[in-house]
Each structure stands twice: as C-alpha cells, then as structure tokens.
Amino acid sequence: MEAPLLPAEEAPAPVSEDFSWLDEPAAPVKEPEADFSWLEEPAEEAGPAATQDAEDALIENDGGALPPSQPVVLEPEPEPSARESDEFAWLDAPLEPEPEEAGAADPLADAPDRLDMGQTPLEGVPGLAPVPAPPAADSEGWRVRTAPEAIATPAAVTQTTWFQRLREGLSRSSGQLSGQITSLFTKRRLDEDTLQDFEDVLIQADLGVETATRITSRLSEGRFGREISGDEVRSILSDEVEKTLSPVAIPLELDLSVKPHVILVVGVNGTGKTTTIGKLAAKLHRGGLKVTLAAGDTFRAAAVEQLKIWGERTNSPVVAKAIGADAAGLAFEAYDEAVANGSDVLIIDTAGRLQNKAELMAELEKIVRVLKKRVPDAPHTVLQTLDATTGQNALQQVEIFRNVAGVNGLVMTKLDGTARGGILVAIAARHKLPVFFIGVGEGIDDLEPFRARDFADAIAGRAA
Ligand SMILES: Nc1nc2c(ncn2[C@@H]2O[C@H](COP(=O)(O)OP(=O)(O)OP(=O)(O)O)[C@@H](O)[C@H]2O)c(=O)[nH]1
Numbered sequence: 001m002e003a004p005l006l007p008a009e010e011a012p013a014p015v016s017e018d019f020s021w022l023d024e025p026a027a028p029v030k031e032p033e034a035d036f037s038w039l040e041e042p043a044e045e046a047g048p049a050a051t052q053d054a055e056d057a058l059i060e061n062d063g064g065a066l067p068p069s070q071p072v073v074l075e076p077e078p079e080p081s082a083r084e085s086d087e088f089a090w091l092d093a094p095l096e097p098e099p100e101e102a103g104a105a106d107p108l109a110d111a112p113d114r115l116d117m118g119q120t121p122l123e124g125v126p127g128l129a130p131v132p133a134p135p136a137a138d139s140e141g142w143r144v145r146t147a148p149e150a151i152a153t154p155a156a157v158t159q160t161t162w163f164q165r166l167r168e169g170l171s172r173s174s175g176q177l178s179g180q181i182t183s184l185f186t187k188r189r190l191d192e193d194t195l196q197d198f199e200d201v202l203i204q205a206d207l208g209v210e211t212a213t214r215i216t217s218r219l220s221e222g223r224f225g226r227e228i229s230g231d232e233v234r235s236i237l238s239d240e241v242e243k244t245l246s247p248v249a250i251p252l253e254l255d256l257s258v259k260p261h262v263i264l265v266v267g268v269n270g271t272g273k274t275t276t277i278g279k280l281a282a283k284l285h286r287g288g289l290k291v292t293l294a295a296g297d298t299f300r301a302a303a304v305e306q307l308k309i310w311g312e313r314t315n316s317p318v319v320a321k322a323i324g325a326d327a328a329g330l331a332f333e334a335y336d337e338a339v340a341n342g343s344d345v346l347i348i349d350t351a352g353r354l355q356n357k358a359e360l361m362a363e364l365e366k367i368v369r370v371l372k373k374r375v376p377d378a379p380h381t382v383l384q385t386l387d388a389t390t391g392q393n394a395l396q397q398v399e400i401f402r403n404v405a406g407v408n409g410l411v412m413t414k415l416d417g418t419a420r421g422g423i424l425v426a427i428a429a430r431h432k433l434p435v436f437f438i439g440v441g442e443g444i445d446d447l448e449p450f451r452a453r454d455f456a457d458a459i460a461g462r463a464a
Pocket residue numbers: 267268269270271272273274275276297300303306350351352385413414415416438439440441442446
C-alpha cells in the first residue's frame with residue numbers, strides 16, 4: 001500500500017548508535033506508480049540554460065516517477081541518520097600500504113586467464129571473436145581488447161535476423177516518419193515549403209535540429225523544382241543518419257589485462273539499468289566470461305531482488321547487502337569478492353534517484369573513489385542506460401550523468417515499440433559518446449549491438 005510520507009527533511013530522524021538493523025531484512029518497499037506522461041512534453045534543444053531547467057525538472061520528478069502537479073508520495077527511505085552515519089566512512093581514509101611479503105601472491109595472478117586467445121573459449125561462440133580496430137561492432141556488441149596478432153576472423157553475422165528484429169522494434173518510429181515522407185513528397189515538386197515541412201517532421205521525430213537541417217540541405221542539393229520519390233528521400237535520410245551514428249557505434253571493449261573489468265551502470269531509475277545488467281551478464285557468460293554482479297541500488301528491495309534473479313539466470317554471483325547499506329562500501333566489497341572468485345567482469349548496479357541530486361552525486365562519486373582505492377583506473381566502463389520512450393529528456397539525462405559519474409558509454413533501452421527512436425540520433429550528434437548496445441525488449445536476449453547502418457535504415461523505413 002502506498003503511504004504518503006513527509007518530505008525527507010520533515011521526517012523525524014531518530015538518532016541511534018546501533019546500526020545492527022542494517023543487517024535485518026528490510027520490509028518490502030512499494031514503489032509509487034510511475035507516470036512518465038510529463039516526459040512526453042517536448043523539451044527545448046538544450047543549451048546550458050535549457051539543461052538547467054531540464055535538470056531541475058528531472059530532479060523534482062525523480063526522472064519521471066512523479067508528475068509535478070501531484071502530491072509528493074515518497075517511498076519509505078532508510079533512516080537519514082543511519083545512512084549518513086556511514087558505516088563505510090573508513091573507506092575515505094588512505095589505505096594502509098600492503099605488506100610486501102616475499103613471494104606474496106598477486107590476487108589477480110590466480111584469476112583464470114580466460115582470454116588466452118590461442119585457446120579462448122570465445123572461439124566456439126558465434127560472433128564473439130575479436131575484430132580489427134577500429135571496427136564495426138561485433139555481432140555481440142563487445143570484444144576483448146587484445147594485441148593485433150591475436151586477432152581472429154570475425155564469425156558470420158546473422159544479419160537478416162538482426163535487421164528484422166531491429167525493424168520490428170523501431171517500426172513505430174519508422175512507420176510514422178515513413179508515412180509522413182510519403183504524404184509530403186508524393187506528386188509534389190521540391191520547394192521551400194516542402195523542405196520546411198520535412199525539417200519539421202524530422203525534428204518531431206526527435207532527430208535533433210542539427211541533423212534535421214543537414215538532411216534537408218542535402219536533399220535540396222540539385223533537386224529544387226524536381227519531383228522526388230519517397231524512396232529517394234528515405235535513402236538520403238538513411239545515409240545522413242548513418243553519418244551521425246557511425247562514429248558512436250563502437251563495441252564495448254573489455255581490457256582484461258587487469259581483472260575484473262569494472263562496469264558501473266548508472267541512469268535514472270526505470271531506464272532499464274538492472275535489466276540491461278542481466279542481459280549483459282548473459283551475453284558475457286555465453287562468451288565464456290565469469291561475471292559478478294553488485295546490487296548497488298541499495299534504496300530499493302525490489303531492485304536487489306531483481307538483480308538476484310538475473311544472477312541466478314546467468315550463473316553470476318550477486319553481492320548484495322541490506323536496504324539502506326552504503327553503496328560505496330558494497331562496491332568495495334563486491335570488487336574484493338570478484339577478485340577472490342576469479343571474475344573477469346564486475347558489473348555494479350546503482351540507484352538512479354534524482355530527487356536528491358546532491359545525495360546521488362555524493363553516492364556515485366564515493367563509489368568511484370572507493371573503487372579507485374583498489375584499481376586507479378576503475379571503473380573501467382561507466383555505462384548509462386537511457387529509456388528511448390522519454391524522448392528529448394534523454395539528452396539532459398546524459399548531460400547530468402556524464403558530469404556526475406564520467407559516463408563513457410551508452411545503452412538505449414526500450415527501442416521496441418516506441419515512436420521516439422530518433423532521439424538516439426540527436427544524442428549521438430550532441431554527446432558523441434559510444435553507444436554499445438540497444439535494448440529491444442524485456443527478454444534476456446533483447447540486448448543488441450548498436451549498428452549505425454542497420455539503425456539508420458530501420459529509422460528511415462528503408463528496405464534492407
Ligand atoms: N520493452 C522494454 N522494456 C524494457 C527494456 N529494458 C528494460 N525494460 C523494462 O523496463 C522496466 C524498468 O527496468 P529496470 O531494469 O528495473 O530499470 P532500472 O533502471 O533498474 O530501474 P530501478 O531499479 O527503478 O532503478 C522493467 O519493467 C523492464 O523489464 C527494453 O529494452 N524494452
């Protein structure tokens with residue numbers, strides 16, 4: 001049952017020195033009904049001011065969970081005094097230097113070298129062999145960073161199946177756009193009005209002003225006053241979209257010279273972090289890698305439970321603690337656990353609540369700081385999930401999280417069944433961050449590598 005609560009600052013904050021309750025199983029938390037309707041409102045193209053407005057709106061609305069006009073109903077939060085008392089404050093102290101015992105073993109030395117490319121277990125898995133750099137994404141969307149001499153021939157790609165799946169997923173985006181192209185260009189000579197209408201259609205399709213302008217000026221080149229077919233328009237649209245997307249269609253690269261490769265997954269809640277982690281763990285597990293998962297969204301019991309289920313499904317150990325536990329402390333312990341169990345990859349889930357941006361920033365920063373105590377360049381990958389159905393708001397979400405958490409790769413989820421897939425083009429044009437994967441469904445196999453050509457064709461409604 002949803003219980004209206006006082007805003008956090010008005011809630012009584014019992015002072016207690018006994019933190020043993022942290023180890024008690026928490027009462028299940030009921031989430032408020034998500035209402036994303038406010039996200040459908042068109043956002044302005046972001047300049048710094050627009051970004052600030054959007055940021056404020058996102059913070060106010062917890063990234064979309066609550067519409068602004070409704071009374072605030074917050075889920076029960078851990079006692080502020082307990083969270084702030086910070087069982088893991090000791091993590092901020094400089095680490096004691098490790099005693100250098102004669103012959104002391106490097107904890108990483110015992111980790112199985114699963115990526116000896118001479119006899120790699122990846123070899124038997126279709127599409128998982130590494131490809132020369134800088135390549136298009138592997139068929140699975142990730143690869144091991146490796147020396148050029150170890151490069152093997154990429155396995156055959158199941159192009160048709162993949163393209164059909166993408167086309168299906170993006171059919172609402174492309175169907176709308178394609179229909180508008182047909183009605184705009186049928187039996188009509190290309191003139192200023194048509195070009196303007198076409199530019200509006202592209203902007204409405206979330207492609208972004210920059211890309212829309214480029215496409216219309218390319219279309220007008222040498223075609224003014226002529227009749228132009230819908231197919232010709234779709235072909236130009238696809239080519240221009242591909243030009244924008246190609247530089248960001250990069251596979252996730254795992255440098256396993258130091259194991260585990262640490263992937264921190266961030267993003268507004270509901271954007272698909274936990275589901276993407278599960279799908280990614282399945283992908284890596286299929287490729288012969290050992291993965292450990294860390295349930296760093298310590299706000300929500302449901303998120304922890306969800307991750308545990310993904311852990312079972314993908315044979316990945318899950319490091320979890322009681323609700324309200326310190327997320328950075330959990331990440332620290334998960335890292336040690338991943339080293340101890342010989343994992344190749346550690347994937348850390350995080351909370352995505354923007355209601356209290358300062359707290360979220362502090363939490364993410366602390367996770368990063370704590371991981372660096374173990375390995376200076378960890379987290380090696382900071383992956384942000386974006387929900388395609390949020391349209392223009394996704395642009396501002398990237399702005400926020402790349403500043404807070406140093407995002408260096410994106411996954412766009414829920415591209416199945418949205419008419420707003422074009423937002424990925426605007427994000428690529430603006431942020432130029434690698435897009436490793438796209439989510440095209442809730443199933444374990446619904447995480448696809450991002451391929452610029454296929455995506456561009458699918459968006460433009462062009463035949464393969
Ligand atoms: N259709 C579709 N649904 C998805 C996709 N990815 C995730 N979802 C669904 O989106 C919902 C939210 O996903 P989560 O993985 O819980 O999102 P989260 O970011 O971890 O959310 P919190 O745990 O609240 O922080 C779930 O119902 C998922 O099944 C996708 O690619 N397509």
